[in-house]
Amino acid sequence: MKSEAERQSSSSHKPRQVIATVVCVIVLASLAWFWSEQVKEVIEMLELAYGDGA
Amino acid sequence: MDLYPFFDWLDTSMLADISKAHGGVFAVVQMFHLLGMSILGGMVLVGDLRLLNVVMRDTPSEIVIENTHKWFSIGLATMIISGIFLSSAVSLKLYYNEMFWAKMSALAVGIAFFYLVRRPLLSVPHEGIKPGLLKLMALTSIAIWFTVAASGRWIGFS
Numbered sequence: 001m002k003s004e005a006e007r008q009s010s011s012s013h014k015p016r017q018v019i020a021t022v023v024c025v026i027v028l029a030s031l032a033w034f035w036s037e038q039v040k041e042v043i044e045m046l047e048l049a050y051g052d053g054a
Numbered sequence: 055m056d057l058y059p060f061f062d063w064l065d066t067s068m069l070a071d072i073s074k075a076h077g078g079v080f081a082v083v084q085m086f087h088l089l090g091m092s093i094l095g096g097m098v099l100v101g102d103l104r105l106l107n108v109v110m111r112d113t114p115s116e117i118v119i120e121n122t123h124k125w126f127s128i129g130l131a132t133m134i135i136s137g138i139f140l141s142s143a144v145s146l147k148l149y150y151n152e153m154f155w156a157k158m159s160a161l162a163v164g165i166a167f168f169y170l171v172r173r174p175l176l177s178v179p180h181e182g183i184k185p186g187l188l189k190l191m192a193l194t195s196i197a198i199w200f201t202v203a204a205s206g207r208w209i210g211f212s
Contacts, residue, residue, distance in 0.1 A: 013178055017187055020171050024187075024194040027163060031197050034156070038208075 057149070064138075064145040073143035083139045090132030091203065097122040097129060098199045102192035115188075119176045126168065153212045157205040164198040 064070060073080050101122040103109045110118055141148055148154040172191055180188060 013175070013182055016175055017183060020175050020191060021187055023167065023171050024190045027167065027194050028190075028197060031160075031201055034201070 061149040069142035087136035093129030097126040105192035153208045160201040
């Protein structure tokens with residue numbers, strides 16, 4: 001069984017955990033967007049250089 | 055905020071004179087930059103892979119994380135100090151380089167994430183943190199520092 005102090009410590013960290021989760025999701029989504037844009041750019045450059053393979 | 059005046063000043067500063075005129079000094083500082091990057095990358099991987107339960111499973115994650123924090127800061131400080139010197143050699147070129155700003159943005163996010171989110175949260179016993187959140191933080195941290203390193207390398211090709 002959790003002690004009172006442990007329960008208080010756990011509950012005081014709950015908002016921090018929620019904030020950390022939100023920050024992680026935002027950062028990961030931004031990085032996914034950034035890298036997808038870079039990959040798109042590289043594919044466009046390759047198509048310009050070598051054609052679309054058709 | 056336009057940072058052009060800073061880059062213009064850096065281009066004509068004493069640092070730029072030294073970095074442009076003395077290839078040996080540039081090479082030694084670059085070595086320290088890579089050393090700082092290795093320390094930082096190593097600490098990130100050790101800490102985050104422990105949170106993901108991939109390495110050092112028999113050592114409590116609190117101990118692993120606690121031990122990586124100090125060396126992470128040393129690696130970061132080494133990278134920033136040496137990085138300012140290295141950038142002085144090509145400061146105006148960097149100012150117009152899109153990938154340089156991507157790297158700086160990722161670096162700013164990485165520093166903020168480490169000191170404002172990851173470190174405060176992981177300073178308490180990890181039992182009280184949801185395992186899913188520990189793993190999410192580890193993945194986010196690896197993704198951020200991968201972006202810093204990869205976009206930094208990309209500067210050379212863009």
